[in-house]
Amino acid sequence: MTLPHPLVKFRPSWQLILTLLMFVFMYLPVLVLAFFSFNASPFSAGWGGFSLKWYAKMISDGRMLSALQDSLLVAFLAVMISAVLGTLMAVGLARYKFPGKGLYQGMSYLPLIIPDIAIAVATLVFLASLAIPLSLWTVVAAHVVFCISYIALVISTRLTGLNQHLEEAALDLGATPQQAFIKVLLPQLMPAIISGCLLSFVLSMDDLLISNFTAGGGTTTLPMEIFSRVRTGVKPDINALSVVLILGSGILAFAAEYIRFKGDQQQLGK
Amino acid sequence: MAQTIAKNLPTVETDTKYDVELHKVFKVYNGETAVRGIDLGIRQGEFFSILGPSGCGKTTTLRLIAGFEEPSAGEVLVRGKSMVGVPPYRRPVNTVFQSYALFGHLTVWDNIAFGLRIKQKSKSDIQRLVGEALHLVKMDSFARRYPAQLSGGQQQRIALARALVNQPTVVLLDEPLGALDLKLRKEMQVELSTLHKELGVTFVMVTHDQEEALSLSDRIAVMNEGRVEQIGTPSEIYDFPKTPFVADFIGETNLFEGYVESVDASLIKVTTQQGLSILVKPTAACNGSTSDPVVVSVRPEKIQVTLDAPGSRINCFEGRLIHTMFLGAHVHYVVQLLSGDRVTIMQPSRVNGSVSAEDTLYIHWAAADGLPLLAQPTSH
Numbered sequence: 001m002t003l004p005h006p007l008v009k010f011r012p013s014w015q016l017i018l019t020l021l022m023f024v025f026m027y028l029p030v031l032v033l034a035f036f037s038f039n040a041s042p043f044s045a046g047w048g049g050f051s052l053k054w055y056a057k058m059i060s061d062g063r064m065l066s067a068l069q070d071s072l073l074v075a076f077l078a079v080m081i082s083a084v085l086g087t088l089m090a091v092g093l094a095r096y097k098f099p100g101k102g103l104y105q106g107m108s109y110l111p112l113i114i115p116d117i118a119i120a121v122a123t124l125v126f127l128a129s130l131a132i133p134l135s136l137w138t139v140v141a142a143h144v145v146f147c148i149s150y151i152a153l154v155i156s157t158r159l160t161g162l163n164q165h166l167e168e169a170a171l172d173l174g175a176t177p178q179q180a181f182i183k184v185l186l187p188q189l190m191p192a193i194i195s196g197c198l199l200s201f202v203l204s205m206d207d208l209l210i211s212n213f214t215a216g217g218g219t220t221t222l223p224m225e226i227f228s229r230v231r232t233g234v235k236p237d238i239n240a241l242s243v244v245l246i247l248g249s250g251i252l253a254f255a256a257e258y259i260r261f262k263g264d265q266q267q268l269g270k
Numbered sequence: 271m272a273q274t275i276a277k278n279l280p281t282v283e284t285d286t287k288y289d290v291e292l293h294k295v296f297k298v299y300n301g302e303t304a305v306r307g308i309d310l311g312i313r314q315g316e317f318f319s320i321l322g323p324s325g326c327g328k329t330t331t332l333r334l335i336a337g338f339e340e341p342s343a344g345e346v347l348v349r350g351k352s353m354v355g356v357p358p359y360r361r362p363v364n365t366v367f368q369s370y371a372l373f374g375h376l377t378v379w380d381n382i383a384f385g386l387r388i389k390q391k392s393k394s395d396i397q398r399l400v401g402e403a404l405h406l407v408k409m410d411s412f413a414r415r416y417p418a419q420l421s422g423g424q425q426q427r428i429a430l431a432r433a434l435v436n437q438p439t440v441v442l443l444d445e446p447l448g449a450l451d452l453k454l455r456k457e458m459q460v461e462l463s464t465l466h467k468e469l470g471v472t473f474v475m476v477t478h479d480q481e482e483a484l485s486l487s488d489r490i491a492v493m494n495e496g497r498v499e500q501i502g503t504p505s506e507i508y509d510f511p512k513t514p515f516v517a518d519f520i521g522e523t524n525l526f527e528g529y530v531e532s533v534d535a536s537l538i539k540v541t542t543q544q545g546l547s548i549l550v551k552p553t554a555a556c557n558g559s560t561s562d563p564v565v566v567s568v569r570p571e572k573i574q575v576t577l578d579a580p581g582s583r584i585n586c587f588e589g590r591l592i593h594t595m596f597l598g599a600h601v602h603y604v605v606q607l608l609s610g611d612r613v614t615i616m617q618p619s620r621v622n623g624s625v626s627a628e629d630t631l632y633i634h635w636a637a638a639d640g641l642p643l644l645a646q647p648t649s650h
Contacts (some may be wrong), residue, residue, distance in 0.1 A: 168338055169371035171358040173385035173436065183384075187375040266374045266418055 030246060037239035054240040061237065067225035074136060074211070074221060075204035078143035079197050081149075085144075086151030087193055091185065093152075094159040111149045119145060120213035127214065134216030143207065143213040147200035154196035155189055158263070162188055191263025198256035202249045280531050287474040288350070289314045289440050290335055297330050306328040306496035307344070312440070317466050317473045319483040322493035325521070328476045331493070332442050335474065337361045359560055368445040369426045372417040378404075378428050379413040385436040401488035403435035405467065423454045430462075434469065443475040448483065459486055480520050484508065490604055492516050512555055514643050517567035524573075524613050526566040527645065530559065536594035540566055544609040549584050550640040563645040570616035572639035575603060586634035589613065605633055 037055070058064060093105050111119060123142045125135065127163025166188065170180035208223035215224065222245070226238060287399055290312040297305040305327045312318045320328040333339045334346055337358035346353045348362060364385070373381050382403050386396045404410050407427035417425055426446065433441055446462070447455045463486050466473050479485050482502040483490050491501045492515075500512045500639070511517035528542035540548045548566050556564060580586055592612075593604035596619065603615040613633060 008376055092485055161373050163369055165367045165371035166373065168336075168358070169365070169367060169373070170384070171338075172336060172363075172365045173432070174359045174388040175384075176359055179388060183388075189371075190375075268415065 003207045008236060033239050034243045034246075037243045041113075043063055054236040055186060055244075057237045058240045058244075059163075063166040063220075064222075064225060064237075064241065066221045067220045070136065070219055071205055071222040074139050074143055075201050076146050077140045078147050079201045080205050081140070081199050082143050082147035082200060083193060086148045086196065087155055087186075087189065088149065090152040090155035090159060091181075093188075094156055109149050109153060111146045112153065116146075116209040120210045123210065124213045132215060136216065136219040138214045138216060139211050139219060139221070140195045143204045146210075147204060150203065151193070151196035154199070154260075155192045158189055158260075159191035161264070184230070191259045191266075194261040198252045198259075202252050205245075206249065271531070271641050274513065287314050288312060289348065290474065291345075291347040291350075292331070292334070293345045293347070295331075295334060295341045295346060297327070298342040304496055305334070305341075308493075308496075308498055309500070310473060310491060310498065312474055315470050315472055315488075317463070317475070317486055318487040319475045319477055319487040319490045320493060321480060321483040321490050321519075324478055326466060326493040328493050328638050329444060331461075332365075332444055332474065332561060334474045335364055335440070336442050337363050346517075349627060362439040364436050364438040365442040365443055365444065366426075366429045368448055370417075370429040370449075372425055372428060372432070374417055376416075377413065377419070378409065378415050378417065381417065381428055381436050383433045389436075393635040394595070397434050403431040406434065406468075407431045407461075416534050422450055423458065425486070426450065428460060430465070430488045434465075434471070438471065441475055443473060445477055446475065447479075448477075462486060470566070475644075494519070495576055495583075498533045511567065511641070511643065514565040514567065514645065517565075517641065517643060522614060522616070523567045524570065526575060528564060528566070530562045530564055533557075538564075538641065538642055540564055542566075542609075542611070544607075544611050546587065546607070546609050548612065548640060549637045550642045551638050553642060556642040556644050565643045565645050567633055567643055568613075568639060570602070570614045573613065573615045573633050573635045575605070575615055575617060576634070577629065579632050580634055584637055585636070585640065586632055587613075588630065588632055591629050605631065607633075 018133060038050050038052070039048055040051035040053065093101065093108070094101045119142065123138075123145070127138055132138065133209040166184055167177075171177065175183060206223065207221075210229055212224055212227075215221065220228075222241075226241065229235065229238060250259045280603065282649050288311040290310070292310040295305055295308045296303065308327075308331060310331075320331055323330045330339060334341055335348070335353075337344065337353060337356060340354075340356075353361060362468060365574075373384065376384070379400060382400045385561070386399060391399070400413075401410075404413055407430055408428050409424065409431065412420065412428075417428065419470050426449075430446070443462075447458050450458060459482060462473075462475075464487075475483075475486065484507075487504055489501060489503055490507050492499045492507060496513050500507060500516045502510075507516060507520050511520060517523045526540070526542045526546065526548055528540045528548070531539040531541045531547070536551065537549050538552050538557075540550060542548065550566055574580075579588075587607045587609070589602060589605040589607040592606050593602075595602035595604075599619060600616050601619045603617065605613045605615060607613060615633060
């Protein structure tokens with residue numbers, strides 16, 4: 001009686017319309033950008049036929065490549081340092097009780113909330129007051145600040161879901177606390193560690209503000225390079241680069257989520 | 271009847287060696303005392319259960335033996351050696367956790383081999399011992415699976431194998447069957463018992479399930495509020511509970527609180543708060559001095575129900591049937607006495623002779639079927 005008749009007209013609800021509008025607003029610019037990256041004409045005004053020449057130009061652009069190298073180096077170093085420190089921080093906060101733990105916990109995750117511009121300015125002022133010359137290493141140090149919080153957050157989520165007795169079981173079977181950490185806890189946390197690393201790698205690659213404030217002469221990350229070029233007008237090769245960056249970030253983020261999901265599946269009841 | 275049971279009991283406190291001893295053990299957590307002065311001796315090769323309601327300190331006691339907790343006072347000994355300051359990884363005990371705590375990133379085989387690899391046993395030894403352990407728990411064909419691919423009962427077996435493969439002096443089991451459904455639990459109870467007999471290793475099991483403790487254990491320690499109320503064989507604990515708590519916790523019972531009115535001709539006369547006069551035989555623990563506060567425990571199956579006033583005038587009370595529960599082999603009656611007491615009675619079910627509700631009836635029991643217990647200063 002109340003079964004929907006197949007011939008009933010489809011009437012979109014306002015929720016559906018709103019959702020579609022949202023997606024259009026979010027992804028249409030990206031699609032337009034991708035579209036023009038294959039445009040043979042150097043002007044965004046018209047379509048000059050399909051071409052990969054902007055991609056070829058991007059690959060042969062020396063300044064672009066050196067910026068990419070800087071970006072990768074910064075992201076790689078910052079993530080490596082943060083992975084070690086972030087893991088220790090998350091495990092320490094979850095497993096041990098010490099005075100001032102609550103305060104420490106709150107402060108460790110603060111960089112996720114503090115605006116980037118504040119971190120950037122504060123780091124710059126701090127480095128200047130200690131007369132530390134700006135270089136690639138100062139960018140790495142500044143990136144560690146937010147990467148570490150991010151990685152620790154992802155790991156601590158996994159830790160709270162982990163069976164509290166796993167380490168005890170390892171100790172019970174004769175493992176020393178160090179062996180229990182390496183042979184049981186670390187493998188259990190690995191999906192979270194990898195996922196946190198991939199996501200913070202994307203964040204580091206993407207950062208413009210903090211890098212801009214803390215980079216010394218001669219260090220230019222990819223976002224800095226793009227930003228400086230865009231000021232003089234968007235060239236089609238920037239379109240091509242953007243498409244590559246979006247794809248790269250997307251793949252990394254997807255991989256991170258997939259690894260985390262697989263890890264949670266392996267996890268047993270608490 | 272009671273005498274013959276007592277005679278068949280194994281003689282208590284022979285010079286058997288103890289695998290685990292606890293001497294005046296206390297454990298305080300942030301001001302809360304979880305364990306209040308426990309003395310225990312667990313004999314070599316026995317199946318020992320620690321039974322009690324949740325929060326009675328039984329799991330804490332197990333963790334003190336395993337070494338996950340250090341006693342605030344007192345001493346834990348394993349095979350006569352003090353375990354003070356000995357970390358869990360140097361104790362000759364292995365634990366089966368309630369949650370199993372299997373390592374999800376390792377296969378069943380690697381889970382069981384974990385302890386042997388840590389101890390750096392030779393490859394051939396590991397191969398042989400793990401194979402034997404898998405066979406012991408009937409999980410031979412599951413070696414290459416991951417724990418997440420196993421059912422609860424199968425995970426339980428692996429947890430057991432992982433502990434047993436290390437050939438510990440004592441196996442500690444923390445509510446090992448608690449997470450299984452009833453049918454599986456019954457099966458695993460039989461297997462635990464068989465395993466224990468085959469291996470001859472000392473088992474210490476923590477449980478809140480009295481039936482499980484009674485059916486599996488050689489001896490049971492009943493705990494309440496951080497103290498051991500009684501230690502004994504299952505039949506000792508069931509037939510001769512030492513305290514009202516034990517009588518109430520193990521099996522079902524009717525408790526009558528009162529005080530000793532008089533003692534004569536080897537019978538104690540107890541007057542309850544509701545005014546009943548009950549005759550019981552004195553015991554060694556409770557021989558009845560006049561005006562002692564006592565609790566009389568009478569098991570439901572020891573009480574007879576009749577529709578007519580019986581000849582015997584001992585422990586005979588008139589009442590009204592208020593509830594009947596048919597349990598297959600048995601029928602449960604709840605009878606409200608004229609005094610207001612409610613008494614639970616269990617009788618074998620018969621085809622005829624059923625009593626209907628609101629009938630006036632009489633209940634009675636022999637003086638030897640009641641057990642006088644010294645009332646405890648109530649601590650709750």
